[in-house]
Amino acid sequence: MKGQSTTRREFIKQLALGALALALPNGYARSSREDKRLGVALVGLGRYSTEQLAPALERTKHCYLAGIVTGTPSKIELWQKRYGIPDRNVYSYTNFDQIANNPHIDMVYVVLPNSLHAEFTMRAAKAGKQVWCEKPMALNVSQCEAMINACRDNRVSLAIGYRMQHEPNTQTVIRYGKERTYGRVNSISAAAGFYDSRTGHWRQQKAMGGGAMYDMGVYSLQAARYCSGEEPVAVTAQQSTSRPEIYQEVDETMTFELEFPSGLLAHGKASFGMTMNSLRVNAEKGWYELEPFQTYSGIQGITSDGRRLNATIDNQQAKQMDDDALAILQRQPLLVPGEEGLRDIRVVEAVYRSARTGQRVVI
Ligand code: NAD
Secondary structure, three states, X not given: OHHHHOOHHHHHHHHHHHHHXXXXXXXXXXXXXXXXXXXXXXXXXXXXXXXXXXXXXXXXXXXXXXEEEOOOHHHHHHHHXXXXXXXXXXXXXXXXXXXXXXXXXXXXXXXXXXXHHHHHHXXXXXXXXXXXXXXXXXXXXXXXXXXXXXXXXXXXXXXXXXXXXXXXXHHHHHHHHHHOEOEOEEEEEEEXXXXXXXXXXXXXXXXXXXXXXXXXXXXXXXXXXXXXXXXXOEEEEEEEOOOXXXXXXXXXXXXXXXXXXXXXXXXXXXXXXXXXXXXXXXXXXXXXXXXXXXXXXXXXXXXXXXXXXXXXXXXXXXXXXHHHHHHHHOOOOOOOEHHHHHHHHHHHHHHHXXXXXOOOEXX
């Protein structure tokens, strides 16, 4: 892949060029862009698309569900009827590249198993479509770099489907860290997990990008990064399983400790075997926490001086997609661009390396 051989300096230069491409996305004339609603095609009609994203796209103001891309023909009629999708906006994974000729689709949202994120993001970029890609961005740093390069080369934007940065209580704790409302942050702990009773699922297969760290670990890792405002410099990680008959190839549970330049330590946990959903930040002059911190609704928390963090929004996914659509239409920077997904995957790679070798890994 193209990104594999890029040096650090070249890559930074490319990121800058990427930001330029983002400022001038393909196909939007200045005169008409303010009123436009972006037509979104969902790629992959699994659980997240079906239960969350498609219903959320009925509530968005700046984008709407215009098309579908699926490998399961039996789903097509139902989706067409339910969402009024015309035949011309229906694609398979095989003829997907023809989407380049479809002016009704502005945006492609990749909602496939993790191992397919890189391929479909790059195909969407080549087709000249703006791209949203679900988390985790990809399986490794070189895939992430290739995705960023493809979007830059084709002058389209790339957003990663993190929800929490768009959520108001999360935004409050991010601000506390930035403004040092409770003084310097000293330690962070974040745990994200659920009991997954499924067997034979792609989330249990290594080649598909399965594993708790990829799926849930990115939430704990993101929280450590956005609450500290720093990038980790080293990690120590351990993986464990309570159901080795199911989790033969990938981690059922991952525990990791991140070291930050200021000396701050963050403890992260991710699991498919334990239900947990909490974020706690200890600072010089107090503490604050969110519990739950990454569910689809009901994010709430408290602070050591009794503030309640209980802002509500109608629908997280609708907010995320509307924020991103509006940013593209107004040529503003995206809240969570590809570069942010890449930063996580750099750490995720180090977490896996540490768990495999039993060594502290410098990032
Ligand atoms: P899912 O298994 O329910 O759906 C995956 C879809 O991909 C299915 O429609 C399946 O048919 C299709 N597919 C295409 N090629 C496949 C292959 N080779 N093997 C298996 N399936 C294949 O998964 P999901 O829960 O909808 O997750 C999809 C993506 O969305 C993942 O990347 C996941 O991390 C992400 N996700 C994000 C959130 C969030 O809150 N941001 C929540 C859930 C899922």
